[in-house]
Amino acid sequence: MSMTLYAAPLSSATPVVHALCELEIPHEVVLLDLLAGDQHQPEFRALNPNAQVPTLVVDGAPIFEALAILQWLGDRFGLARGLWPAAEDPARLEALSWSTWAYVTFGSALKRFLQATGARVPEALRHPVQAKHTQDELQGLLGLLDARLAARRFLLGDDFTLVDLIVASVVSYGAHCGVSTDGHAGVEAWLERFHARPAYQKAWAPAAG
Ligand SMILES: N[C@@H](CCC(=O)N[C@@H](CS)C(=O)NCC(=O)O)C(=O)O
Incomplete structure (x- = not known):
């Protein structure tokens, strides 16, 4: 292939x-x-x-x-x-739900937040009320993720899967753009485990493609 x-x-x-x-x-x-x-x-x-x-x-x-x-x-x-559950495994349903949640639900709120605050947005388009509203919405979503991680090391259980990669990539980008994970201890510990992976460090090294 x-x-x-x-x-x-x-x-x-x-x-x-x-x-x-x-x-x-x-x-x-x-x-x-x-x-x-x-x-x-x-x-x-x-x-x-x-x-x-x-x-x-x-x-x-x-x-x-x-x-x-x-x-x-x-x-x-x-x-x-x-790194991914089989089609007949009920965990596949969770894999599709959480990965889509990251890009669609969290991602669309993050996009609205960036449009209201972003450095690349013209001054006239910035919107403090929308920024506050979407920051609150994103903090609520991080709370849901934190609850999910309260009893698990990773999103599907004890082991890292691509679901963690997908969700943590979006949440890390959000944190980089000002959506703080402070106060979500489970999310912070999980992100630390994610960022420690050798493949993460290789992919995100400044010289990597
Ligand atoms: N929804 C797309 C978004 C991809 C996207 O925004 N890519 C940017 C780079 S981060 C891009 O290619 N931009 C092209 C441009 O700036 O013209 C996806 O998730 O694949």
Whole structure:
């Protein structure tokens, strides 16, 4: 099977780089220069009409959207490595629920928070009331995650899985953007375990692709 990941350093593609490393899957990485506009080249748009990384090409067929790629990697390669539950395992339902929760529920609130506060948003679009509202919403979501982790080392139990990678990648990005995990002790201890993984450190090293 041939696999090519289109990525940019320290971007939405990095959790996919991390997952490929955890799964020890041979692959090629093509780094796009987003500032130079590589993503708008017709050859790349033919793979991903959204003109975004990550995009993974598997035996010539593209898949885009980080969550779809990560869930597919879990299905295709995670079972053999004990990093994703089998289709008939009830834990698969939890894997799909929590990973989608991270990108859709937490991720959409985070996007609204960034639009209200973000350094890259023009001053006129910043909105302190919306910022406070979405920060409160995100803190509530972190509370749900904290409750989930109260009786578990990882989201599905004692062992790390790609579900942790998916959820912790989004929560870490949120923390980096000002959504503090203070007061959520279970989340903080779990993030420490996540950040200590060699594959995490390799994928997120400043020079990594
Ligand atoms: N919803 C997409 C978002 C991906 C995304 O935002 N990618 C950014 C890099 S972090 C990108 O490629 N931006 C292209 C651009 O800035 O034109 C996903 O999860 O895959």
